[in-house]
Amino acid sequence: MEKKHKKIDYAKWGYLFILPFFVSFFIFSLIPLVDTIRYSFFEYYRSGIKEVGPNFVGLENYISLLGSDMLKYTGNTMMLWIIGFIPQIVIALLLAEWFVDARLKIHGTQFFKVVIYLPNLIMASAFAMLFFTMFSTNGPINSILMSLGWISQPVDFLGSVTGTRSLVGLMNFLMWFGNSTIMLMAAIMGISPDIFEASELDGCNSVQRFFYITLPQIRPILAYTLITAIIGGLQMFDVPQILTNGQGTPDRTSMTLIMFLNSHLKSKNYGMAGALSVYLFVVSGILCFIVYRMTNNDDPDGSKAAAKKAKKQRRG
Amino acid sequence: MKSKGTNHFRSIIAHIVLIILSFMCLFFFYILFINATRSHADLQKGFSALPGNYFLENLKNVANDGTFPMFRGILNSLIVSGCSAAICTYFSALTAYGLYAYNFKLKKAAFTFIMAILVMPTQVTAMGFLRLVTNMGMYDSLLPLIIPAIASPSVFYFMYSYLQSSLPLSLVEAARIDGSGEFRTFNQIVIPIMKPAIAVQAIFTFVGSWNNYFVPALVIQSKDKMTVPILIATLRGADYMNFDMGKIYMMILVAIVPIILVYLFLSKYIIAGVTLGGVKE
Numbered sequence: 001m002e003k004k005h006k007k008i009d010y011a012k013w014g015y016l017f018i019l020p021f022f023v024s025f026f027i028f029s030l031i032p033l034v035d036t037i038r039y040s041f042f043e044y045y046r047s048g049i050k051e052v053g054p055n056f057v058g059l060e061n062y063i064s065l066l067g068s069d070m071l072k073y074t075g076n077t078m079m080l081w082i083i084g085f086i087p088q089i090v091i092a093l094l095l096a097e098w099f100v101d102a103r104l105k106i107h108g109t110q111f112f113k114v115v116i117y118l119p120n121l122i123m124a125s126a127f128a129m130l131f132f133t134m135f136s137t138n139g140p141i142n143s144i145l146m147s148l149g150w151i152s153q154p155v156d157f158l159g160s161v162t163g164t165r166s167l168v169g170l171m172n173f174l175m176w177f178g179n180s181t182i183m184l185m186a187a188i189m190g191i192s193p194d195i196f197e198a199s200e201l202d203g204c205n206s207v208q209r210f211f212y213i214t215l216p217q218i219r220p221i222l223a224y225t226l227i228t229a230i231i232g233g234l235q236m237f238d239v240p241q242i243l244t245n246g247q248g249t250p251d252r253t254s255m256t257l258i259m260f261l262n263s264h265l266k267s268k269n270y271g272m273a274g275a276l277s278v279y280l281f282v283v284s285g286i287l288c289f290i291v292y293r294m295t296n297n298d299d300p301d302g303s304k305a306a307a308k309k310a311k312k313q314r315r316g
Numbered sequence: 317m318k319s320k321g322t323n324h325f326r327s328i329i330a331h332i333v334l335i336i337l338s339f340m341c342l343f344f345f346y347i348l349f350i351n352a353t354r355s356h357a358d359l360q361k362g363f364s365a366l367p368g369n370y371f372l373e374n375l376k377n378v379a380n381d382g383t384f385p386m387f388r389g390i391l392n393s394l395i396v397s398g399c400s401a402a403i404c405t406y407f408s409a410l411t412a413y414g415l416y417a418y419n420f421k422l423k424k425a426a427f428t429f430i431m432a433i434l435v436m437p438t439q440v441t442a443m444g445f446l447r448l449v450t451n452m453g454m455y456d457s458l459l460p461l462i463i464p465a466i467a468s469p470s471v472f473y474f475m476y477s478y479l480q481s482s483l484p485l486s487l488v489e490a491a492r493i494d495g496s497g498e499f500r501t502f503n504q505i506v507i508p509i510m511k512p513a514i515a516v517q518a519i520f521t522f523v524g525s526w527n528n529y530f531v532p533a534l535v536i537q538s539k540d541k542m543t544v545p546i547l548i549a550t551l552r553g554a555d556y557m558n559f560d561m562g563k564i565y566m567m568i569l570v571a572i573v574p575i576i577l578v579y580l581f582l583s584k585y586i587i588a589g590v591t592l593g594g595v596k597e
Contacts, residue, residue: 010498018426021410028448032444123575140351258530281440
């Protein structure tokens with residue numbers, strides 16, 4: 001009886017301690033979210049100094065967004081993400097495997113780790129500004145290439161679609177491959193060394209070892225890395241925004257979804273910004289749910305659940 | 317014997333790839349540093365691998381530039397990032413402790429809720445946030461960049477995992493028997509135990525806030541309140557070709573140098589911290 005009484009007494013401290021978090025979340029995230037969803041159903045924008053609305057228009061904003069360039073920007077965002085992500089994950093897997101493999105005797109592991117993680121901490125906007133100056137027609141990269149005799153006249157990297165997209169991809173690659181390497185390295189080191197030893201006794205070579213042991217073993221963390229990278233890609237903004245000065249040049253081929261949202265917010269078109277935010281909210285909500293399942297289950301990739309289901313079916 | 321040979325070969329390949337990648341990571345910073353030490357006239361002549369002697373001159377030009385108050389921006393960024401890191405880590409630790417050490421009815425629901433929003437992008441609520449901040453009279457002030465840091469789900473999750481692994485509840489019980497109040501127990505017993513976790517998360521929150529561009533760009537209007545990323549963006553938007561290029565490189569340099577300095581001293585802890593916040597094993 002005494003003990004139970006105490007527990008009830010302490011409960012209020014639990015509530016008190018988590019209160020600031022929830023109050024802050026309620027004010028700065030939940031109210032804005034509700035407000036965003038509400039205005040997505042309204043015609044509400046500013047043209048010049050005249051404010052139009054808010055007038056209720058139902059789903060009109062959602063429909064006109066589908067008819068606008070939103071789908072093109074979705075494609076751009078995916079494209080820019082893929083250009084950076086594919087080399088990033090391949091290199092990260094390779095480096096992680098090498099770092100962990102004691103037989104390779106890599107010298108200066110700590111130094112390499114420090115160097116490859118460095119770009120992750122650099123301000124993305126400053127990094128983009130640096131790339132913009134370096135790759136401009138009279139910038140140092142062109143000057144170096146010309147003095148090496150590789151090109152005869154300056155290349156306008158930022159004037160072409162391929163050039164701009166490659167630069168965004170390169171920056172995203174440089175900023176994130178170190179982070180992924182370190183994450184995957186921890187995952188590989190978590191594999192029991194017995195498995196590797198057994199495979200070696202069975203005459204498994206390093207390629208087989210990578211594909212048949214390492215990859216399946218780190219699948220949960222690989223999946224987690226993939227989903228969080230998709231969420232990160234969805235939020236891509238700083239790099240293309242600064243590199244193209246918010247224009248997504250050339251011809252809006254490097255305009256991402258968040259840049260589109262930003263331009264609606266800057267021009268105070270609240271109705272459209274709201275509808276676009278709701279689209280993004282739905283997509284990230286689904287991704288959040290997947291991450292939630294991963295972090296809260298001991299069955300992150302659903303393989304156990306699938307096995308259970310199969311068993312049930314066999315029984316039933 | 318054969319496998320020894322292949323390992324040797326693979327080792328050489330690995331070293332070459334690592335050196336190329338490291339070169340790619342460092343090359344851009346090398347160019348940045350070299351160009352920040354050269355004058356505008358020198359830069360027009362083309363690239364040189366050796367530094368010039370205009371470093372101090374460029375720095376002086378950046379410091380005296382009224383249109384791009386870089387040092388004011390660094391001060392603003394320091395205030396925002398420092399305060400964010402402090403309140404974010406403290407309140408995340410408090411929330412984590414509240415959910416870890418106490419039993420109450422909504423405990424499970426509260427935990428599930430935070431985990432559900434763990435990776436929710438802040439951009440989706442940006443429109444409502446902007447309107448809210450305007451209505452609260454906090455538009456064009458640094459406060460809306462700091463206060464929301466109280467609710468940081470990922471930092472909370474890190475702190476919670478840390479508590480699970482390093483705070484035995486018997487210690488809390490012992491403190492109670494000794495007559496320590498609940499709040500005092502948190503501040504004087506739990507916080508010191510959590511110091512390593514707080515340090516790691518303080519660094520990451522600081523860096524994240526320092527580099528943040530999207531939200532500050534929406535909220536901040538006046539020049540004397542701009543943080544570094546907004547100044548960089550303004551620089552990009554300005555009629556840039558007429559500028560002193562040496563000064564531009566110097567501006568980029570001063571924007572990233574503070575973080576690089578922090579990193580050089582704390583790289584060991586930062587790299588160790590990257591994985592700790594990851595997936596639960």
